[in-house]
Amino acid sequence: MSKEVGIEQARKTLGDLANEVRFTGNDIVLTRNGKPVARIAPLEEAMTAGTRVTVPDYSVPEDWARAGEIVEVNSETVVVALDDGHRQELPTDEVTPA
Structure with a gap:
């Protein structure tokens, strides 16, 4: 509503x-x-599987990509498939729609 x-x-x-x-x-x-x-x-609605996002520098190792697509959404975290093939689980508030 x-x-x-x-x-x-x-x-x-x-x-x-x-x-x-x-x-x-x-x-x-x-x-x-x-x-x-x-x-x-609500943020959970905006962050759905397939959403392109960027991640902050401090959340992944220096040589990893900083952008990718959300592949899984949990209650407080999202799993991002980064463009270089790595996967990273992050708190929802640490990713930004690209």
């Missing part, structure tokens, strides 16, 4: 909106002049 919030209101309450999405699992649709323009969704 999605909730609609105007952009101006979202600017004032972004932290509260992020917590609401995190704890309820519901989307929030951001609107401008009553028309949808963006969506805030």
